[in-house]
Amino acid sequence: MGHTPGVNYTAMLPHIENAMRAANCINPLRAAHFLGQIGHESAGLRYMEEIASGAAYEGRADLGNTQPGDGRRFKGRGPIQLTGRANYRAFTRWARGAGHTSHDFEANPHLLSQPKWGFLAASYYWTVARPNLNAQADRDDLEAVTRSINGGLNGLADRRQRLNRCKQLGTRILPTPRKEQPVVEKTLPYSRQWVAQNTPYYCGPASVQTIVLSKTQKLVPEATLAAELRTTTNGTDWIGQFPAVLNRYIKGANYRHVEMPNDPPNTAQKNTLWANLVNSIDGGHGVVANIVAPPSNYPRPSYKSGTKLAYRGGTVYHYVAVMGYAADSRGVKHVWIADSGFSPYGSWITFDQLASLIPPKGYAYATAKPPAKPAPTPPPVSKEDAEVVPMSDSKKLDTIISQLSRIEEHAANASKRSALVLDQLAGPEKDSKGWKYTGWADFGGQPVVHQVYETLQATEKIIDILNKEAK
DSSP: OOOTTTTOOHHHHHHHHHHHHHHHHHHHHHHHHHHHHEEEEEEEEOOOOOOOOSSHHHHHHHHOOOOOHHHHHOOBTTTTTOSSSHHHHHHHHHHHHHTTOOOOOOTTTTGGGSSSHHHHHHHIIIIIIIHHHHHHTTOOOHHHHHHHHHHOTTHHHHHHHHHHHHHHHGGGGGGOOOOOOOOEEEEEEOGGGOOOSTTTHHHHHHHHHHHHHHHHHOOOOOOHHHHHOBBTTTTTTOGGGGGHHHHHTTTOOOOEOEEEESSSSHHHHHHHHHHHHHHHTTTOOEEEEEEEEEEGGGGOOTOOSSOOOOOOOSSEEEEEEEEEEEOTTTTTEEEEEEEEESSEEEEEEEEHHHHHHHHHHHEEEOOOOOOOOOOOOOOOOOOOHHHHHOOOHHHHHHHHHHHHHHHHHHHHHHHHHHHHHHHHOOEEEEEEEEEOOOOOOGGOOHHHHHHHHHHHHHHHHHHHHHHHHHO
């Protein structure tokens, strides 16, 4: 990049690598063209924002600059200088849909001056705004790449010099391979038959119905839940009304609610939301989320989902049941929402988007601790290991007493059954006081053949125990 004074290249490295992965520049030729072009456009990463004021872009409808001040507000930012309201809006949709962030860069355009987001904007430009760039790089067509970036061939000599320098480095310029994380996924079983709400304003009751049915297998009518939630034709007023109703039907769940007034939520609020959501679902309890979805932030499918929920009608004020969570191999978090209002009535969306949808409302979650996981079964001990495992005297004594107790139990059973067999074969014993019955009825009245079989089984168990102890 030229060792430009004042540029902290070390701090920029992880953001550059992330951008290269996002742009699929993971072979030497693509990486060389990507870095060569970025190096020229930013003067060796010196500039993350256009030097000019941006006033020249004022009123440019082709850039989406339709409001007063848009020229300066949406001036070129990032190493390739993303420019114009329309491009900032499109970058926001792409970044959110790919799970990179929940930020709204149209509302906060200055964020693109930060290397983390500026480099990611270059990835968007490389793969979406100019989708042929990787193919042009694969052909090593410098002029075509330059025209796609610049619109002409300005600075071609410098771009070529930077490209050749990158080529000489070979694979050393490739981003460090990202460690794949194990996929984590948990969803609660629930009946898809009853998800859709009965009226346009029953999304709150329908979400509670889904959660209660999943946990208790009891179907509570939406109208009953609506009365308890004080739902009207205007909907359900407040997330704080949900815990009491949920706790009435799901014993021991201990539902509570949390409000998220900050829009966008801060890091602490997002971390708390994730922790509460995971704990609740791990315990088998769904989460009710009160969301506000403007058209620019309608839920977008992620992870394993590909069909959009059919949101419509302007800003949607809504309740949904969160019934699952996942973290994919890239570490991106997702949630499964059972949506009673919009077909297909369920979808994975990114956790970041859920967090952006909740403010300024809130959510209700169960605080009951999930059941403890059983201890893992120890591996079997080999014969050689068994011979050297030390055992205390008290442990030996406990083992002997336990085995003797089992032998005594089986022996008593065998003795009773042997007496019963004799009763059936030769008749009951008789003394001076009369007949001595063994109590055939106590053994279910089975015929003699069955009793002989049971007697032999009890005897075999004794022999088996004695053989194991002898070894």
